[in-house]
Amino acid sequence: MALLEVDNLHVYYGQIHALKGITLHVDPGEIVTLIGANGAGKSTTLKTISGLLRPQQGRITLSGEDLAALPAHDVVAKGVVQVPEGRRIFGQLTVHENLLMGAYIRAERNGVETDLARVFTLFPRLKERRSQVAGTLSGGEQQMLAIGRALMSQPKVLLLDEPSMGLAPVLVEQIFETITGINRLGTTVLLVEQNAYMALHIAQRGYVLQTGEIALSGSAAELQANAEVRKAYLGG
Amino acid sequence: MTRAGTAGGTWRSVVRTGALWGAGAVFLALVGLVEAVSRRQIVAGVLSLSYTFILLAGFGSGVQVSRRWAGLAAWQRLAGGAAAGALAGVLVGLLVVIGRLANLRPMLINASLPLYEILSFGRGLGGLPLMVLVQAAAGAIGAAMLLLPPAVRRPVIVGLGTAFVIGLFQDLVQLMLQSGVRAGLRSLLFTGEGLAPRGAVILMVLAAGGNIFWTRYRSPVRRWADRLAPPRRRALRGITLVALAGAILTLPWVTGLFISQVLVLVGLYTLMGLGLNLEVGFAGLLDLGFVAFFAIGAYTVGLLTTTGPLAVAHLSWWAVVPIATVVSLMAGVFFGLPILRIRGDYLAIATLGFGEIIRLLVLSDFLRPWLGGSQGVLGIPKPVLGGLEFRGPQQLFYLTLVASALVAFVAARLRDSRLGRAWMAVREDEDVAEALGINTVNVKLLAYGIGGAFAGISGAIFAVMLGSVFPHSFNVLISINVLALIIVGGMGSLPGVMVGSLALIGLPELLREFSDFRFLVYGAVLIVMMQFRPEGLWPTAVARRELHEGVPATAGGGVELAGAHEPDG
Incomplete structure (x- = not known):
């Protein structure tokens, strides 16, 4: 059974019909990617799943439990957490404080310490800089912090919105390696990316979004081989 | 004198500084503040609050010029300060001259004869050169303040400041000194009108002395307290807290x-x-x-x-x-x-x-x-x-x-x-x-x-x-x-x-x-x-952190950070 299921999702921005019946599913332990051009509805899909936008129609379930009616903070409590586009770390707070914010929904102290240690093993850079003000980190470090912050809530499903945006190529590679690592430790990942090449490289399956609709879906290998996808997203 | 111009500090800055402070003094005069406080004595019979405000213009411009010309010779800074102060004095004098020639009161209700009297030291137009001179002196004194070594400057400022603050709030302070020993202190320091000259001198000396003492003995005292055995240190902290409470x-x-x-x-x-x-x-x-x-x-x-x-x-x-x-x-x-x-x-x-x-x-x-x-x-x-x-x-x-x-x-x-x-x-x-x-x-x-x-x-x-x-x-x-x-x-x-x-x-x-x-x-x-x-x-x-970016928040990652934020060039 799928862990996260989205069924016939319709979302409007005022009069604009942004998502026209999206259906997708993410199985436990998978990395699934949503690729597509600017404005195709990738971020909208993620925001709707995490409860920041309300669907007009459609169902979102996590292990069969309905998420569509829940406010965003309850969705986090259920185990779906989003790393927002553009990182959006708390720039005035230290790295450590940012990570603690991620553990906001959790009450037990010991677990937080353990997770902090785990995030620091994943991102040794952050450990070095734990008492530094987050706004002064480099772009790559900020992205690590944003991911680390999300992991602090112990999500079942991690939603990543354009993690490679604005990063140098060498850092992009590093971030994608980290995502694979996180996935191997047992976190399911739904990844939204414009960098389709890298996304399909680490994902098992993918969906191609076009103007609010799923145009194509399949295994990462199939999509990589697909002529249309190659032409539109992989540069030939 | 033109050397000053080539050496970095330009005479234009003297003119600008003096004009700004002078304009400030003219403003205070025209809003009525100067006249309103003419009876308020800071030091009884010596300095009223009116003159304190007016002379602040010369003093302030002197300090500012002297600061800007920090690299120049002492006499140049003194001269620059005096010149800026004099210019402030000229502006104040100009107000009196214009006010005497034309009636400004329809527009500026506070431009009154008593004000002109104050601004010309009660001597009519003949007092105006005196105003310029006094302001120049104030400017020179202001410039001289920055020439003093810090070890001397700090006690002087603290002493002057203390005397000014006590003089400003003299009636409140006098109210506190009503009976017994306190009444004796009051008659020593104050007259009915304000701080007595001898009171001002006493306060200045005391405050300056206190400041010198504090700078000299602050760190030895702290070291002494740090060396105390823990129980005695706790006792000391307890005593301090009780005293504070x-x-x-x-x-x-x-x-x-x-x-x-x-x-x-x-x-x-x-x-x-x-x-x-x-x-x-x-x-x-x-x-x-x-x-x-x-x-x-x-x-x-x-x-x-x-x-x-x-x-x-x-x-x-x-x-x-x-x-x-x-x-x-x-x-x-x-x-x-x-x-x-x-x-x-x-x-x-x-x-x-x-x-x-x-x-x-x-x-x-x-x-x-x-x-x-x-x-x-x-x-x-x-x-x-x-x-x-x-x-x-x-x-x-x-x-x-x-x-x-x-x-x-x-x-x-x-x-x-x-x-x-x-x-x-x-x-x-x-x-x-x-x-x-x-x-x-x-x-x-x-x-x-x-x-x-x-x-x-x-x-x-x-x-x-x-x-x-x-x-x-x-x-x-x-x-x-x-x-x-x-x-x-x-x-x-x-x-x-x-x-x-x-x-x-x-x-x-x-x-x-x-x-x-x-x-x-x-x-x-x-x-x-x-x-x-x-x-x-x-x-x-x-x-x-937010308003002083580049200043490391902690010693931790701060070292690299300081390097990363080095200003261009």
Whole structure:
């Protein structure tokens, strides 16, 4: 059974019909990617799943439990957490404080310490800089912090919105390696990316979004081989 | 002299500096401040407050020129300072000449003959060269201040400053020195009019000496204290604390009625400041209608304790304080509900409306049978505890002190709690806060509620302080004042609230004899503060980081950081 299921999702921005019946599913332990051009509805899909936008129609379930009616903070409590586009770390707070914010929904102290240690093993850079003000980190470090912050809530499903945006190529590679690592430790990942090449490289399956609709879906290998996808997203 | 120009400092800067300070002096003269304080002596028979203000122009321009010409020879800096001071004097003289030739009064009501008399030392036009000379001297003295080595300059400034402050507040200080030994001290230092010349000299010497002593022995004393055995160090700390507490507790009886009243007012604003700080400083929710909660607290106490006809109940004040707190808390939550989705500037306007709604409601004829309309609620009895009646400011001081301490403690605990972190997250980025699992609705409502509760406590004390509550006590100016004081103190900082309250509420009260002129100072202080110290007088670590970027927050990652932020070139 799928862990996260989205069924016939319709979302409007005022009069604009942004998502026209999206259906997708993410199985436990998978990395699934949503690729597509600017404005195709990738971020909208993620925001709707995490409860920041309300669907007009459609169902979102996590292990069969309905998420569509829940406010965003309850969705986090259920185990779906989003790393927002553009990182959006708390720039005035230290790295450590940012990570603690991620553990906001959790009450037990010991677990937080353990997770902090785990995030620091994943991102040794952050450990070095734990008492530094987050706004002064480099772009790559900020992205690590944003991911680390999300992991602090112990999500079942991690939603990543354009993690490679604005990063140098060498850092992009590093971030994608980290995502694979996180996935191997047992976190399911739904990844939204414009960098389709890298996304399909680490994902098992993918969906191609076009103007609010799923145009194509399949295994990462199939999509990589697909002529249309190659032409539109992989540069030939 | 042209060498000065080529060496970096240009004479143009002398002209500009002197003209600016001179214009400042002319401005103070034309708004009437100079004439208004002509009878106020700083040092009796030697220096009046008028001349202090006027000579400040020469002195200030001297300091500024001397600072700008830091690399030049001493005589050049002295000459530059004197020239700038002289120019300031010329501007002041020009005002007198123009005023004597043409009647300026139709336009500038304060340009009067007595003013010209002051500005020309009572000698007619013949006094004007004297003014230029004196200003030049003041400029040279100002320039000379920066030539002194710091070890000499600091005691001199402290000595002059002390004498000036004591001279400025001479009547308050004299009031404190009424009986016994203190009366002897008073006749030594003061005459009827102000600080006696010998008093000024004594104070200057004492303050300067104290400063020299402190600079010399500060670090040895600290080292001595650090070397003490732990039990003795604890004892020392205990003694210091007891002494400090004793000083605070005896404050109203040492300083007298008037200052006690000022301190109570500072306390009430501190309470409100702590509440608004929680909304604006912690959670980033701008609120310009904060006075509403203050009013609700005051009216709750009024209606539930009054002996007058509007009484709803005749409870004791102690029983009503918790009720008032809860009522203002609920009011806060209730007010928060409709404005949850409003952000930024729009929020400010929406909340501005709330303050006015409450004021107009209590003022309205519609609610007059219950709230008393413009007559307010009268006959509020003073609280009694055991045998002690809190009847005057000297007793209320303790009530305010305890309330402020309690509320500050609660605010500090909240700041460091999970809720405090949630407020911080909402302030920094509301969307992300929501995405991290923070229930922003609850968190924001709690900020409004608890902030309102603090203001309610303040209102409860305010009601018994006056013994009555009137709608006109709750105007929008209070909201603005509270906001200004937390900004001046340092947004989000708890000690900053008290510092800001002392600076913006206490100081203007002490300067009451200058009537409306003190608001001139108030406004000028706000502008200067925002220019030069926008993080406030006692900022939080976060604010310091934000406004002084590139300064490492901690030693940790700071070393690399400092390298990364090296300015270009």
